[in-house]
């Protein structure tokens with residue numbers, strides 16, 4: 044085991060909880076936790092260039108995050124994804140992974156993260172050591188100049204180095220690529236081929252209207268139906284029944300023997316099988332990515348609540364999970380459907 048310390052909250056003992064069921068009969072088994080709203084990049088579809096970030100007092104400590112995560116695991120969450128902002132820029136974040144890793148096999152089936160990959164070279168081995176088996180790495184282009192433009196200043200080689208480290212550490216990798224009209228549209232078939240060579244699955248994502256950015260959402264938006272049609276000119280795609288409870292539809296790619304997923308929140312309704320809720324770094328629980336209703340778990344936590352009171356607060360929030368989201372791109376006003384940025388809620 045690596046020499047990391049963690050919050051020291053022991054893993055759950057006793058029988059595993061049945062998952063909490065929401066009013067629409069969906070079992071909530073998946074929690075995404077954003078551990079920072081900060082990032083070392085400024086992707087044009089995600090953030091404005093000049094972002095203001097949250098003051099420290101508003102941000103949960105790593106111990107508070109672990110305590111809340113433990114509550115969710117006791118309530119039947121089986122899969123945890125750590126995200127952000129960029130999770131690997133949070134100081135000591137590996138200690139959080141180490142703490143959460145102790146729940147694997149004791150309620151938790153999977154601990155994973157979504158990262159931009161810039162810090163993966165430093166952290167891949169430690170992540171694998173504490174039980175992470177898979178990572179999602181966001182990468183929208185394989186062209187260094189384009190990468191710098193999309194991320195506003197990032198360097199592609201740091202991400203490629205991170206990917207090599209992930210592979211060396213034995214982590215399975217899925218690449219997340221946001222489809223951007225007129226930006227990486229022409230490159231997506233090459234990205235799929237490259238993923239095949241590297242042994243990576245690929246998820247393609249439509250831009251979602253979350254938070255004010257400097258660019259026009261309508262200009263960026265590229266429906267994945269268009270991308271799929273162009274991929275089919277070069278690849279044989281066969282739809283699978285593989286599901287993650289999220290908005291992805293997966294296809295196998297005969298030529299590469301890997302999977303490609305299409306995440307289409309704008310064009311395809313995925314809410315009926317939704318199994319997830321999202322916790323922000325301020326301890327706000329969002330029951331739906333595309334709706335504003337939330338529960339303030341930080342207030343409950345910092346008010347001195349015991350575990351039973353925290354569990355009750357989580358159950359009450361899940362009882363308000365809406366049936367579905369209401370995303371749409373308002374072309375006339377270029378206004379987001381949801382005011383908060385994806386980097387706050389955690390993608």
Ligand code: SAM
Pocket residue numbers: 082088089126127128129130157158159179180181219220221248249250251252253385386389390
């Ligand atoms: N920084 C990490 C990363 O980039 O992987 C984790 C957080 S990021 C918010 C999670 C995912 O959300 C990334 O794959 C990113 O491309 C995607 N994303 C961010 N803003 C988005 C938006 N407005 N629409 C669709 N996807 C978005």
Ligand code: SF4
Pocket residue numbers: 082083084085086089090127128129159181386
């Ligand atoms: Fe940062 Fe990820 Fe948002 Fe890009 S998508 S700005 S890497 S949080």
